[in-house]
Amino acid sequence: MSRLIKKILADKLSPEELKEVISGFDVIGDIAILKIPDKLLPKKHLIAETLLENVKSIRCVFRQVSPISGEYRLMELEHLAGEDRTYTEYRESGCRFYVDIAKVYFSPRLSGERLRIANLVKDNEVIVNMFAGVGTFSIIIAKKRKMTKHHAIDINPDAYQLILKNAFLNKVEDRVTAYLGDAGRIIEYQLSGCADRVLMPYPEIAIEYFPFAVKALKDEGGTIHVYLHVKSKPIKEVIDEVLPKLDFGKKFVLEDIGGRVVREVGPKIDQIVLDIKLKALKN
Ligand SMILES: C[S@@+](CC[C@H](N)C(=O)[O-])C[C@H]1O[C@@H](n2cnc3c(N)ncnc32)[C@H](O)[C@@H]1O
Secondary structure, X not given: OHHHHHHHHOOOOOHHHHHHXXXXXXXXXXXXXXXXXXXXXXXXXXXXXXXXXXXXXOOEEEEEOOOOEOOOOEOOEEEEEEOOOOEEEEEEOOEEEEEEOOOOOOOHHHHHHHHHHHHHOOOOOEEEEOOOOOOHHHHHHHHHOOOOEXXXXXXXXXXXXXXXXXXXXXOOOOOEEEEEOOHHHHHHHHHOOOEOEEEEOOHHHHHHHHHHHHHHEOOOEEEEEEEEEEEOOOXXXXXXXXXXXXXXXXXXXXXXXXXXXXXXXXXXXXXXXEEEEEEEOOO
């Protein structure tokens, strides 16, 4: 898609301007979201109209006005062209998702990572997704691996409703249970000791909530996938820095740890994932 956009906008913007627009460009279903640098704001309608006229699959164009913020991880949007609607249907890895970009967090840039995790999962696993958004990780895994069970938690009522809808839409409602509330409290009261695998796809609070992920694991242990934003550096150095901050509790010890860069999220800042395997501490 970005190659197509480059071609379409090539005679409207300088190569430098084009680069900036492309790097902040996302398409979710039939909605395009643009990050437009200040100096290009006078051209925002021209850019949006050009996209709308030339890319058949795009029906609505919005500009991201604010950084992603708040508990629900939302951004402010400005409607630039096409239909003024924020609800759409997005497809990924053979699944369909209803998304409302004004009411819930969603990033298509995690698609590769969602598939990577789905490929690690084995039959009969129970998986807790602590920060589920619209249910993408849980539903993709449930669809791919029929013999798995999923607990998908989100504190945003709109995200919770969309997990329920998306589970039905993909016919995995028998395998995906949605929970509305704080992941820590829900694990504490309903999901302690149930999981083979825990997903923590919310970098800003992952370290603080790590003890709850540990609490969700079965007595024999399991794997926790922790997503973090860190200064770009070799993953070995990241692991050495983060490990002392992770509390494994009294029941578990580290069996294995690996990590990788998921994507670049800013100048010299990466989103990384640590795959942390814990096993029962034998007395
Ligand atoms: C970065 S998004 C998750 C992205 C999602 N996993 C995906 O693949 O698109 C973080 C999510 O965590 C939710 N959230 C924030 N604080 C939470 C908490 N304490 N407990 C549960 N969910 C929380 C937000 O509403 C948001 O949907």
